[in-house]
Amino acid sequence: MLSVHQRWAFAGAATATLALLAAGLPAVATAADGPDLTRFYHQKIKWAACEGDSMPKDLRCGKVTVPLDYAQPGAGTLDVALARYRATGTSRGSLLLNFGGPGAAGIPELALGGKDFMGLTNAYDVVTFDPRGVGRSSPVSCGEGADQAAAATVDSVDSRDPRAALKVVKQAADLCAKHSGPVLPHIGTVNASRDMDVIRQALGDKKLNYLGFSYGTRLGAVYATQFPKKTGRLVLDGVDTLTEPLAEQGLVSAEGQQTALEDFLTWCTKHMACPFGQDRRSARDQVVQLVHSLDADPVPTDLGQQFSGQDLVGAIGQALFSEQLWSTLELALNQLVQDGDTRGLTQLSGGIAFPGDGPAARRSGGLVDEQNIPVDNLPAALMAINCADDPDRPTADRIAQDMDKLRASYEEASPVFGRYRLTQVLMCYGRPKGTDFIRDEVRDVHTSKMLLVGTRGDPATPYRWTVETARRLGSSAVVLDNKGEGHTGYSSSKCVHQKVDDFLLYGSLPDNGSSCAPDSEG
Secondary structure (H helix, E strand, O other), X not given: OOOHHHHXXXXXXXXXXXOOOOOOOXXXXXXXXXXXXXXXXXXXXXXXXXXXXXXXXXXXXXXXXXXXXXXXXXXXXXXXXXXEEOOOOOOOOEEEEEXXXXXXXXXXXXXXXXXXXXXXXXXXXXXXXXXXXXXXXXXXXXXXXXXXXXXXXXXHHHOOOOHHHHHHHHHHHHHHHHHHHHHHHHOOHHHHHHHHHHHHHHHOOOOEEEEEEOHHHHHHHHHHHHOXXXXXEEEEEOOOOOOOOHHHHHXXXXXXXXXXXXXXXXXXXXXXXXXOOOOHHXXXXXXXXXXXXXXXXXXXXXXXXXXXHHHHHHHXXXXXXXXXXXXXXXXXXXXXXXXXXXXXXXHHOOOOOOOOOOOHHHOOOOOOOHHHOOOOHHHHHHHHHHHHOOOOOOOHHHHXXXXXXXXXXXXXXXXXXXXXXXXHHOOOOOOXXXXXXXXXXXXXXXXXXXXXXXXXXXXXXXXXXXXXXXXXXXXOEEEEEEEEEOOOOOOOXXXXXXXXXXXXXXXXXXXXXXXXXXXXXX
């Protein structure tokens, strides 16, 4: 497994975020036509054993140095952390992995779930990285701003006039700048893609071979646009949208999660252990009632904090990313309903995050020790990257004008997840406009063939995004239709796994539009 319970809870394309505080983003340029980047493209990686008790003995770690700002490469640098499993067979180079998020650190994911990729070491050094602002690579943090922004966005959704609460959201973003250091104005997919090209060169590869999941598909598509002649075998699994604004992404995500919840309840109500009985329609109503009850009267956790209905929604949403977590979710819901015990649900949601310690160790741009990574780094990075990638910034007046309509459309999309998703799409308010590069320029790429995997039961990246993105990328894109459940297909479908490996290892592509049946039917 790819540690779904931690990684993809925040995933997806549908989550909006806090973001850049600088006035604009650096201009996009390739290494050939921008400022002199020669010194960054002449690096040798020094590999050594990865530090930490949980690190596999055969996993090696290293780093590359990249410009903080590609438009001004002399204005500062930061280090990007890498990890590698060496090829066991004849190597055809490296395969770079990104596990999604945005905000998921690659190194702990590969350390934990590396067995899923061991077949690829027959032909590749399998490599991953912590993108800028993530994990050990100058991690961002919002400190106390995360809780402040979350509370304010809930107030914005619930209030008839959200303007006052939106001011608090803006103040919270200032705290993100305080705690994150100089990387924050230069975070985002456009620069992370350029970092990947520096990594490619440092690995000694003429072309980038790449496997990206969820948000990682956005990153791969941007790379193919910026560096088409450097793009090798590219696989995008759980394909993100390149065009929809955050408000529309949130709506689609709410619909997707509601569908996944219905599927879970259909499964759950076949069991005597289901806490909501054996009638699916009644079970759905009970979930809605439970959420409302906990929002009105939260219950205490073992850590002394309050567990609200929206906390419950977040935990349920996290478990729905993988069908393999359904039995765990059923048990955790039973504990809550029968005993008021929130421990199973807080474990599903990765625990409750506490603010990080501030930016002192992150100012230099060097790698951060694992124990010094802020505990809120994943959501803080997700917030920063998504807003950096989105150019829409509606005013407070426009949000106030549209709130009733937005609230109604989100509640219609999902009586369980609608409010939760709507609070998230407001969190870019007051931040500088993100780049329009992805929306305007990532299209009609001129690369060799690439494989796009879409899963029909995906609660985060709906199948139609795979079709739309393939159409946008042009004739290079080949679509594989996974008929199964869950977020992404490589780890959950034997058929998808085999077809992806066949392409990456041997260059053998399935026919465009071909499909994989669910494993239970295969």
